[in-house]
Amino acid sequence: MKDKLGKVFRALCLVMTMFIAQNIVAQEKAKVSGIVTGEGNEPLIGVSVITKGNSSVGTVTDADGKYSVEVSSPGTVLVFSYLGYETTERMVGSKRTINVLLKSSSENLDEVVVVGYGTMKKSDLTGSVSKLSSDQFKSGNDLSAQQLMQGAFAGVNISQNSGKPGGSTTIRVRGGTSVNASNEPLYVIDGVPIDATAGAGQANISTYNNDFFDQEAANPLSMLNPNDIESIDVLKDASATAIYGSRGANGVIMITTKKGKAGVQQLDYGYSIGFSSQAKKLDMLSGNQYREACKKLGVSFNDGGENHNWQDEVLRTAVQQSHFLSFMSGGEYTNYRASLNYSDQDALMRGSYQENYSGRININHSALDGKLKLALNMNYGETHANQAPVSSTVGSEMGSSMLYEIYVFNPTLPVRNENGDFNDVAPYRVQPFSFENELIDKRVNKRFIGNLKADWNFYKPFTFELNLGYTNNTQDRNAYISKSNLLGNSTGGRVTTQRLKDYSKLMEMVLKYDQTFGLHTINAMAGYSYQYFWNEGLSTAAYGFLTDDFKWYNIAAAQTIESNTSYAESNKLISFYGRLNYNYGGRYLFTATVRRDGSSRFGKDNRWGTFPSFAGSWRISQEKFFNSNVVSNLKLRASWGRTGNQEIGNYNSISTLGAASWGYIFGGEKKTVVLPQQYANPDLKWETTTQTDIGLDFGLFNNRIRGSIDWYYKKTKDLLLTVAVPSPSLITSQLANVGAVRNTGLEIELSADLMSKKDFSWDATLNFATNSNKLTSLSNSKWSGDEVLWAPCNGQGLAGQYSQLIMVGEPLGTFYGKRFIGLDENGMEMYANDGKPEIIGCAQPDFTYGIATTLRYKNWSLALNFRGSQGNDVYNNTANNFMYLNSLPGRNVLAGALTSGISSNQAKTYSSQFIEDGSFFRLDNLTLGYDFSLPVLKITHARAYFTAQNLFCITGYDGLDPEVNTDTSGRGASVLGVDYLSYPRSRTFLFGVNVTF
Numbered sequence: 001m002k003d004k005l006g007k008v009f010r011a012l013c014l015v016m017t018m019f020i021a022q023n024i025v026a027q028e029k030a031k032v033s034g035i036v037t038g039e040g041n042e043p044l045i046g047v048s049v050i051t052k053g054n055s056s057v058g059t060v061t062d063a064d065g066k067y068s069v070e071v072s073s074p075g076t077v078l079v080f081s082y083l084g085y086e087t088t089e090r091m092v093g094s095k096r097t098i099n100v101l102l103k104s105s106s107e108n109l110d111e112v113v114v115v116g117y118g119t120m121k122k123s124d125l126t127g128s129v130s131k132l133s134s135d136q137f138k139s140g141n142d143l144s145a146q147q148l149m150q151g152a153f154a155g156v157n158i159s160q161n162s163g164k165p166g167g168s169t170t171i172r173v174r175g176g177t178s179v180n181a182s183n184e185p186l187y188v189i190d191g192v193p194i195d196a197t198a199g200a201g202q203a204n205i206s207t208y209n210n211d212f213f214d215q216e217a218a219n220p221l222s223m224l225n226p227n228d229i230e231s232i233d234v235l236k237d238a239s240a241t242a243i244y245g246s247r248g249a250n251g252v253i254m255i256t257t258k259k260g261k262a263g264v265q266q267l268d269y270g271y272s273i274g275f276s277s278q279a280k281k282l283d284m285l286s287g288n289q290y291r292e293a294c295k296k297l298g299v300s301f302n303d304g305g306e307n308h309n310w311q312d313e314v315l316r317t318a319v320q321q322s323h324f325l326s327f328m329s330g331g332e333y334t335n336y337r338a339s340l341n342y343s344d345q346d347a348l349m350r351g352s353y354q355e356n357y358s359g360r361i362n363i364n365h366s367a368l369d370g371k372l373k374l375a376l377n378m379n380y381g382e383t384h385a386n387q388a389p390v391s392s393t394v395g396s397e398m399g400s401s402m403l404y405e406i407y408v409f410n411p412t413l414p415v416r417n418e419n420g421d422f423n424d425v426a427p428y429r430v431q432p433f434s435f436e437n438e439l440i441d442k443r444v445n446k447r448f449i450g451n452l453k454a455d456w457n458f459y460k461p462f463t464f465e466l467n468l469g470y471t472n473n474t475q476d477r478n479a480y481i482s483k484s485n486l487l488g489n490s491t492g493g494r495v496t497t498q499r500l501k502d503y504s505k506l507m508e509m510v511l512k513y514d515q516t517f518g519l520h521t522i523n524a525m526a527g528y529s530y531q532y533f534w535n536e537g538l539s540t541a542a543y544g545f546l547t548d549d550f551k552w553y554n555i556a557a558a559q560t561i562e563s564n565t566s567y568a569e570s571n572k573l574i575s576f577y578g579r580l581n582y583n584y585g586g587r588y589l590f591t592a593t594v595r596r597d598g599s600s601r602f603g604k605d606n607r608w609g610t611f612p613s614f615a616g617s618w619r620i621s622q623e624k625f626f627n628s629n630v631v632s633n634l635k636l637r638a639s640w641g642r643t644g645n646q647e648i649g650n651y652n653s654i655s656t657l658g659a660a661s662w663g664y665i666f667g668g669e670k671k672t673v674v675l676p677q678q679y680a681n682p683d684l685k686w687e688t689t690t691q692t693d694i695g696l697d698f699g700l701f702n703n704r705i706r707g708s709i710d711w712y713y714k715k716t717k718d719l720l721l722t723v724a725v726p727s728p729s730l731i732t733s734q735l736a737n738v739g740a741v742r743n744t745g746l747e748i749e750l751s752a753d754l755m756s757k758k759d760f761s762w763d764a765t766l767n768f769a770t771n772s773n774k775l776t777s778l779s780n781s782k783w784s785g786d787e788v789l790w791a792p793c794n795g796q797g798l799a800g801q802y803s804q805l806i807m808v809g810e811p812l813g814t815f816y817g818k819r820f821i822g823l824d825e826n827g828m829e830m831y832a833n834d835g836k837p838e839i840i841g842c843a844q845p846d847f848t849y850g851i852a853t854t855l856r857y858k859n860w861s862l863a864l865n866f867r868g869s870q871g872n873d874v875y876n877n878t879a880n881n882f883m884y885l886n887s888l889p890g891r892n893v894l895a896g897a898l899t900s901g902i903s904s905n906q907a908k909t910y911s912s913q914f915i916e917d918g919s920f921f922r923l924d925n926l927t928l929g930y931d932f933s934l935p936v937l938k939i940t941h942a943r944a945y946f947t948a949q950n951l952f953c954i955t956g957y958d959g960l961d962p963e964v965n966t967d968t969s970g971r972g973a974s975v976l977g978v979d980y981l982s983y984p985r986s987r988t989f990l991f992g993v994n995v996t997f
Helices: 002-023 145-149 238-247 287-297 310-314 402-408 432-438 877-882
Strands: 030-037 048-051 054-060 066-071 077-081 088-091 112-115 118-121 129-133 156-160 169-173 186-189 192-194 229-235 252-257 266-278 318-330 334-346 353-367 372-386 439-459 462-481 494-517 520-543 560-584 588-599 608-619 631-645 656-666 669-678 687-700 705-724 733-756 760-777 788-792 802-806 814-817 820-823 829-831 838-842 847-857 860-870 873-876 915-917 920-934 939-955 986-996
Touching: 048 066, 054 066, 054 939, 112 129, 112 229, 112 252, 145 156, 145 169, 145 229, 156 760, 186 238, 192 439, 192 462, 192 494, 229 238, 238 252, 238 560, 238 588, 238 608, 238 631, 238 687, 310 402, 310 432, 318 986, 402 432, 402 877, 432 439, 588 631, 705 760, 838 873, 873 877
Parallel strands: 186 252, 802 814
Antiparallel strands: 030 066, 048 054, 048 077, 077 088, 112 118, 129 229, 156 169, 186 192, 229 252, 266 318, 266 986, 318 334, 334 353, 353 372, 372 439, 439 462, 462 494, 494 520, 520 560, 560 588, 588 608, 608 631, 631 687, 656 669, 687 705, 705 733, 733 760, 760 847, 788 802, 814 838, 820 829, 847 860, 860 920, 873 915, 920 939, 939 986
């Protein structure tokens, strides 16, 4: 596979080289050069310089603000344009040197943001939309698209679910709105909505007595390389998200990729190499401490005479590297940009790694005198991973994983016994080093997304748009437990194979109208959308092999086929939508949106839903009576709207049948039993969110300080919950709309150009957000839901206990259990109220914040990104399992167990003792860079940089990291605020260079 991919990679490089050769040939012309500077006389990098009337001729300024362009005649006019500055024109005449001073424009007001089915100037927005441009991105080749957004937006809480390469994230836009349905936002990439949840429920490949492998779902944006992203826009309020109707309740994230530029021929190459190590380790007993503790307790144990720290020995310093190549070219009619990316990243766990391959090409073409515009966007990515067996649901004597054994394995024993075999402790404890080669988990993800878009301005103010999109994702996963390993020798080796596939087809037709009548501007659109989703999979588990060589290559060689399952699902979404924008004199702006969605996922009586929104804004600073030398921009916004959530899975509204694992014997043959799985519910309908938003946008001192303040109130009704079916019934539960939840909060975003001198500049951004979440109902007129036990506790002795309770009047993520009040004289735990469960914490933060600042001195720059959370609690399930001395000698314990005072006779109990304050302040990213140029080598711009990621985290949390959400249920969905055997977070140092030709 690697050889084939290498050939493809080299072939694509050859094609791009041919493009370069084709475009560097030019006839001899007069050369004009100069320097472009800003108002502080600082050189401006990347200013577009093109000839007026012929955009195919042009260039961009280098790191020193210098440019050089060939012109055909003295009458040629050069056009200088740069984001945040006024466009300037200069006639060449007889001059051969033209230096230009660009004046600042109202950057924040003229900035274009992406909204549903179009773009708008930020000054014309009536809704709450936040934007992150590529020049604001953090550095790092291992960053996902979600990590680029961490700490960048108020009201958008993003946390990594683990520290593994390519790990998934949890995103909440203005709080969670659902219990059983997805809380993740909708992703729209270049106009194509993607299904981010397909296959997530199948992430757990465990079967009976085989709960050892990674259960984390794949990142749905893994095919996107940060170097290809132009901007990320987050639509937060209902006015902005209602255009996506039934998929807008959790917010919408619009991702726009980079395109070719008219008059620019540019080749970019980037390389980086990095080193990662574990940021923090658990303080488990060393070999000497373990030996002394067992002797003190008077328990017999197997003393191997050694002193190991398995975390130090099994975890490693991981190396990563990345190559990125892109080429863009543009003429008067056609622009294109193509890119290739390759990265490989060793993981902290021995034997695990990840390789990523991706390629993208965007082509834009204009015809019919600019009236017809065509755009083709295609992206393909592959991820090849050898995953460490790091299950997050193990802990009983019948389960294990690599991380679990690193913590609990006897630290006095040698790695191998006298026979040279791994020194396991039968029947349960597995030598940690054996996992590297004897438990194999290979996963290959292939993702494609593409669309063809046509815009035809067929008659003055009218434009017709057609968008055809297609996505295709596959996952091949093969896991094998060697028969030589303690976990596999009793069954003669065990194999599990999994094949998942999903695709979607999209067709959208939109008619737009844009016209200005004096002071009146009307922008309207009406559209139709059809999207079809298909999701299928199959899985096979088998055991009993004569040799480990068979693995998954020949399952027929297995003695027993343990399970053989398959499924196929589909759903359709048909939509009609429209939007009307009215602008009077740039002062009064109104927006009305409506979308009518029909989804096959819901009951026959509720398949269609209507989602309207209304918004208005008043640009007070544009009024004649407004005259201020301090306030340069002031706009008041208000909006109301209704959105939905259709991410409930397929076939939940209809009766379904399923094959049982048992059957009857008739005539010597087994007959499979087919039983009902669920009853039909024709009343099943959307979870509906109604949201009100009031906001204020402002700019001070000619917009050197700018920001926004938003207050919102969100109420979600018709929550989908599982309710009990009256007995007697073969089916005991039913999915129904019975609940309601409320979110309300405050968001503040602030940006400032703190200093701008000739050789020095300093800018900073700050965001702050609060969100109050409360479940307000668990019943309706037909159904009555019970309080729901949530987030199962894991670990030996903790099975059957739950850490959270979904209850009316409290937030989602409420921890519920015994309140620990201390120890008695015998070291036994004591609890308040005779041990009756009560509320003991909440995973929801009081507020979150992010700080980003950049300092530039001449060619040097320093960028810092900080992020924090305050008031959120974390259940340290890991400590709950490892803090009790009664685990000795079979399982090692935390060093704190020796000084905790807890008796060795105390049984493990879930209580407030293990609910910890998860507040933190983190330096996410630090980048020091130097910009320069090498004209001798035709390098117009180069940048060398050093980046440190996760440099420090200030927190009182005792676990590995307070920012963690573990899938303790094994369902492929992480639980908010629970930490159990989480993959260690790394601290990474990167060195890289980017060059532009």
